[in-house]
Amino acid sequence: MGQSIFVIDVKEGEFYYAGFNPTCERVTGISTIAAQGKTPQQIHNPQFAQIVRQHYQECLTLGDSITYEEYLPFQGQEMWWLTTLTPIRDQQSQIYRIVGTSLNVTPQQKIEAALQQSQTKLNDILNSVGAAIASFRLFANYDWEYEYCSAGSQVIFGYELQEARLDKYSWMSRVHVDDRVAILMPLFQDFFAERTVTVEYRFHHPSGALIWISGTYASRRDWAADCWVVTVVSHDITDRKHIEAALQRSEEQRRLALEFAHIGSWDWHIATNTTVWNETHFHLLGLVPSQERVSQQLWRDRVHPDDLAHIEQAKDEALSTQTDYSQEYRVVHPDGSIRWMLGKGRAVPNAEGRPVRMLGVIMDITDRKQSEQALRDSEEQLQLVLDANHDGIWDWNLLTNQVFRSRQWYEIIGYTPNDFTIDYEEWIDRIHPDDVEMVLIAQQAYLKRRSPDYIVELRMRCKDGSYKWCESRGTAQWDGQGRPFRMVGSLRDITARKQRSAELQRAKESAEAANLAKSTFLSNVNHELRTPLAIILGCSELMRYDKSLSSKQRERLGTIERSVQHLMDLINNVLELSKIEVGAAKLHLGIVNLPDLFQSLEDMFQMQARSKKIQLGIDRSSSLPQLVQTDESKLRQILINLLSNAVKFTEVGSVQLKAWGSTHQTLVESSPLTSSVSHRLHFEVADTGLGIAPGEIDQIFEAFVQAESGRKSKKGTGLGLTITRQFVQLMGGQITVRSVLGEGTLFSVELPTQFDQSQSTVSLPTLSLDRLNTPQPDQTLKARLSMMSDTWISSLHQAAARLNADRCLRLIEQIPAEHQSLALALRDWVNRFQFDRVLSLTRDPK
Known part of the structure; x- marks a missing residue:
């Protein structure tokens, strides 16, 4: 049988072994002959002899049977025993002998140890995930007592189990007052009804931050304790932008007790x-x-x-x-x-x-069987937790250098558990060679506590030979001497994130290269094309003064001038557009004489309109002031672009520029008795040309995009309207267009400005040649100017009359070095837009 029986004689208060049954002899390895007459101190190891004798003495003192559980190894094997001591009395009722029976219960103890180990592993894994898990007992009077808080409670709520027990109402007081009343308080009825609910609420973290929490509560009735056991799993969802899948967590609090039956x-x-x-x-x-x-x-x-x-x-x-x-x-x-x-x-x-x-x-052995079933349930629950989490879990025993890995860990890199042993080195062998040293350094830095965290990004070789980017993170346990003995963590596939990052970097480098190429191109255009084109245009204009040229030659000169001017316009537009795109275009506000501006525009386009036999009209309303504050250069360019397009694409009929001003008065919010006055300029350019199809209206302001009429005529660069809209927006205005195909087009521009309405009736001098009233120029400059050719002086005079600053500056560059004082003065006047001084000097140079 499996029961060991032994007999002890009691003599004068001392205990002497009298005999063992065969089972006892076999288990202990001690024969009856060897044991007879010996005391416990002579039979057992000193570490256990005193404990054994104390049990014998207890039976002798009580005078009755006693049963107890003891740990008593024999023959080098660990053994647990359930022992019963029964005293035997003589005729005088004196105890002279004790009979002991012991049953080997070592298997039950091993099951209990395995169950405890499984529970510890489950707790470690639960603590490694980013959730706060708690359990408390709820009573019918709405009072409660905390039983368990995971490590995540400290991370998420800033509370540990001991703190919650000392002041259980402190946690509730930190719930947002609105959520406490509307969300948490009604939960008590769900708890009493044993319903499982999930709620979201706000929580004031001890750090001062207000965080959002998602809590899942499960309640069950404990009739023995007359209470409800409530388990809650909480997640910090403050920074959550994408929820992959709600982790299904079910934490059951078990009290496992193995009671050895009679x-x-x-x-x-x-x-x-x-x-x-x-x-x-x-x-x-x-x-x-x-x-x-x-x-x-x-x-x-x-x-x-x-x-x-x-x-x-x-x-x-x-x-x-x-x-x-x-x-x-x-x-x-x-x-x-x-x-x-x-x-x-x-x-x-x-x-x-x-x-x-x-x-x-x-x-x-019902308790043992239930423990075995609980162990299986616990392992199944552990597997469910691992299955619900897409990350792979690993558990590294640093003492044995063996690693447990979850099924998901293997699936991430395409392996099965059969492809690996539990040896740590097998994992190292599958790390990309270039990453091994980095991973080992990070591990050692963390295990030696030189680094607070262990988080590394590495490449793992898959079963098919390819590599995946993974993120490995973990947490370690240290013993009392500060030596690490265990490390638990996770492995996550971050290949997609790495690919997106690489694509963004390539796109950034490509954009930078494109910008560099664009800058180089624009620089070459500016330096390598504008200078020779200016020279060609200047030479062409000089040749026109040669009276010996035939009409055919003059026609060819006109073709050259138009072609060069087209290229110059294209280059200027591209450079201007590039300034706008990089934000280099700035407003330069000044006082603008609108009548003079309109006169220059009329002079500029009148000849072209007459050559096409179309009418050009400028209608200035009486509400339009003479002087306004705005950027004259950009306003001029806006109107030139619109008029140029109108004349260019109108073959029959007319082109009309209409201008007027408006004033708007609004109350100031901070002072109801005070009003704010705003002034606006309005321009309309209407033509009777080809018109624009409705489907092209939204495209004509895009760079290098032309309407069908522009593409057919092969005129223009497709940049004029783009620059026009950019200038209008830069000046704080807006531009709109209406068009009927085959009938004509109307562009409307509205710009904010500042002017004095009373100026509308003031007659100011304009830049007309017969109405100049400016100071007489310095006689030295006149002398210098007289050294230039009549053709050159006439060209400068005409350019200044047309307010053509670029043309003036090109002509000034032709002044010889010995007359640089003249060049400096003229360049300063042109840059300041003081064309009246240029005209005063060139009108009568001799």
Whole structure:
């Protein structure tokens, strides 16, 4: 049998071993002869001898049987025992002997240790995920007591379990007052109804931050404790932009206790088929000793029908082979409850070697079976947690250098658990060679506590030979001497994120290269094209003064001038557009004489309009002031671009420029009695040309885009309207267009400005040649000017009359070095837009 029996003699207060049964001899490795007459101190290791003697002394002192659990190793093996000591008295009622029976319960202890290890692993993994898990008991009076808080509670809420227990209302007080009343307080009814609910609420973190929490609450009734056990899983969702999938977490708080049942003994006489049970045997079967008559059939009636056959077969085999019998089976109590039993037995042979009796014991192992089932459930729950999380989990034992990895860990890099051993080095072998050193340095820095975190990005080789970018992070445990012994963490696939980052970097580099190429191109255009084109244009204009030229030659000169001017316009537009795109275009406000501006525009386009036999008209309203504050250069360019397009694309009819001013008065909010006055300029350029199709209206302001009429005529660059709109917007105005295909187009421009309405009736001098009233220029400058050719002076005079600053500056560049004082004066006047001084000097140079 599995039960060890030993006898101790009590003499003068000391204990002496008298004998062991065969089981005891086999288990302890000590024979009865070797043990007889020896004390516990002589038999057991000193570490355990004193404890053994204390139990003997307790039995002697109480004078009654005692049962206890003890750890007592024999023959180098760890063993746990359930021991019963029974005192034996003589005729004078003096205890002279103690009989001890011990049952080896080591398997139950190992199961309990395995269950505890599984629970520890589960807690470590739960603490490694980014959630706060708590459990508390809720009572009918709405009071509660905290039982458990995961490490995530400290991270998310800033509270530990001990703090919550010391001041349980502090946490509730930090919930946003609106959410406390509307969301959390109604939860008590859900708790009492054992409903599972998920809510979101705001929480004032001890750091001062207001964070958002998603909490899932599950409640169950604990009738024994007359309360409800509420489990809550909370997540910080403050910075969450994308929720992959709500992690399904279910935390059950178990109190696992293995209670070793009393031992039931039985003695079966085979020949008479009679059986003797002790009282415990009756209780284990759910029977009352005084109400039942012992028999084999009574035992069979209590065994679960599904288990009876194999139990009977095992007994028969034990009798026939005279071997030990050990079976686990279920018994059904009269009340219908089912208990698990461990039955052990051994045949007792007679002198001829035939079995005549069978002695055995039964013990209730229901708790052990439940523990085994709980262990399986816990492992299944652990696997569910791992399956719900897309990250791979790893658990590294630094003492054995072995690594546990979850199924997801293998799936990330395309492997199965069968492709790996638990050896740590196998993981290192699959890291990209260029990343190994970095990973090892990061690990050692963290394990030696030189770095607060272990987070690395590395490339892992997949089963197909390709590499994936992964993020590995972990947390370690250190012993009392500061030595790391365990590290738990996760592996995440970040390949897609890395690819997006690389694409963004390539796009950035490509854009920078394009900008550099653009800048180089514009620089070359500015320096390599404008200068020779200006020279060509100047030479062409000088040749026109040659009276010997034939009409054919003059026509060709006109073609050259128009072509060069077209290229110059294109270059100027491209450069101007590039300034706008980089934000280099600035406003230069000044006082502008509108009548003179309109006169110059009329002079500029009148000849072209007459050559096409179309009418050019400028209508200035009486509401238009003479002087306004604006950027004259940009206003001029806006009107030139619009008039140029109108004349260019009108073959029959007219081109009309209409201008007027308006004043708007609005109340100032801070002072109801005070008003604010704003002034605006309005311009309309209307033509009777080809018109623009409705589908092209939205495109004509885009760079290098022309309407169908422009593409057919092969005129223009497709930049004029783009620059016009940019200038209008830069000046704070707006531009609109209406057009009817085949009838004409109307462009409207509205610009803010500042002017005095009273100036509208003031007559000011303009830049007309016959109305100049300016100071007389310095006689030295006149002398210098007289050294230039009449052709050159006439060209400068005409350019100044047309307010053509670029043309003036090109002509000034032709002044010889010995007359630089003249060049400096003229250049300063042109840059300041003082064309009246230029005209005064060139009108009568001699």
